[in-house]
Amino acid sequence: MMIICASRRTDIPAFFPTWFMNRIEAGYCTVVNPFNSKQISYVSLLPGDVDVIVFWTKNAAPIFKSLQKLDSRGYRYYFQYTVNDYPVSFEPNLPVLPQRIEDFKQLSAKLEYEKVIWRYDPIIISNLTPYEYHLSKFAKIAEELRGFTKRVVISIVDEYRKATYNFRKLQKQGICLGTNYTLPEFGEMIKKMVAIACNNDMEIFSCAERIDLKGFNVLPNKCVDDKYIKKVFNLDIEKQKDKYQRPECGCIKSKDIGFYDTCLHGCCYCYAGSYFAGSNNHKKHKPESPSLLGYYDVNL
Template identity: 55%
Template sequence: MIISASRRTDIPAFYSPWFMQRIRDGYCTVFNPFNRKQVTKVSLLPNDVEMLVFWTKNPQPLIPHLKELDDRGFRYYFHYTLNGYPPELEPKVPELHDRLETFLQLSNLIGPEKVIWRYDPIVLSNIMGYDNHQAMFEKIAQTLKGSTQRVVISFVDSYRKATSQFKQLAKQGIYIAEELNLEAIEDIVRTLVSISKENELEIQSCAEKLDISPWGVLPGRCIDPLHIKRVFGIEVNPTKDKNQRPECGCVQSKDIGAYETCLHGCRYCYAGTLQAGLRHHGRHDVHSSSLIG
């Protein structure tokens, strides 16, 4: 079994003590996000967990615990999102400089093949346009050269929660481009591909509805059996995860997070708002088997 920790929230940033307590107890419980009466007990015993996949914008709180994970025999890798957006879009995310330093620290500790850089979603707006993305992507790529091997990109989707946030931003004079023409997308993609090559990065897309492979970006799998076999030398079930979007190529995993619990407050997020995150975080108990309640 592969454990996703988590697409639904940032467990390393905000719930590392809980996660480690669950590791020590050997299990956690997870509510069905669509029916809270359905609760699943998930084993976190090393013999039952083939891989831990972390998704985060700030893994710093989890780094002191990595030796314990190693000592217990866990295998893991990170998806680490670095966009460099202004606080109008990412109000509670630590400064980019600090997160770059954390990325380098993490890569040096566990190896560049186990830390995947995510530059997603790509959000074009009147406060961060094409030229800003080009400059930011190049800055981050140059800083991370040699400290990661892969970058993952995608364009922002108009999820219900995100669209509501975009309407609020518009009242503040910040306008998100929700519909991009093919020419603009091609220009951005070709630029990012060129920068990636210059910095020795493999570039892939994540659950992208548009086929951008003609411009040099193949569809990727964030939970990727080929990557797992190459890096860790083990084979996992290659069956596509039926619980993910049709465009998602990831193999089966069990997500142990919960929606509406992240405290980053990113205005483009599909998984919740800052207000909801703060409300639910108040019900978090580090000793509970479930993340919330």
């Protein structure tokens, strides 16, 4: 038995729902080592071999029609669903905010509110998105999602290697990014966000943060969370930490079936790739393939 991540590396619900459901039908998929294409992992997707599927997405609508089939086959799953309200220069290829909020609500109605977690992340302080900007946007979205989720997860932007180039481009356009997230003003913003979450009947958590936010009543979150899985699905999961994640990450062990550099959202802060790489790699995607990119199978 294992937990399947679908996926930290790309948005499978948004861009690869057909491939994913084809793999559910086949009962397995393959995951290729990006540094050695001869190293191919077989991953069973049979219901009896999968504890839980964790979806990460910013646009779940394309996979809505497949959820009933997952339910009928007995799969357990939940969604980490990012809803921000950034300028187009930060998130250029997302549906408009009202549509994303409506999709979130529809998903929550199809499932249960506990199975859809709102992510407001990452928090980027800039001259376009100062503290007041985040408080206004966070409050607006929280009010919209009240009753449709019980948990919100926040994080502070990190300058990942793949995002640094995008940040430099933004700076050339006159968009200045903040770098000091220990200022009193930042702490005041977090305190107010905690109050907003509480007023909308939501618990608030942080994700893989180097900065300790516990003093603001923001506890560390696990995206792949044994306690959460026990609470929602009444399932006891092995509590072994995922050694392939950052030290700050508390997630337990899981298997990611995604592939980097395949997302088409093109968000400036993304650690998993660029729009240019994603667009090029989509040419290598075959919905009928065992692997998300190319056609890699294993001899059983």
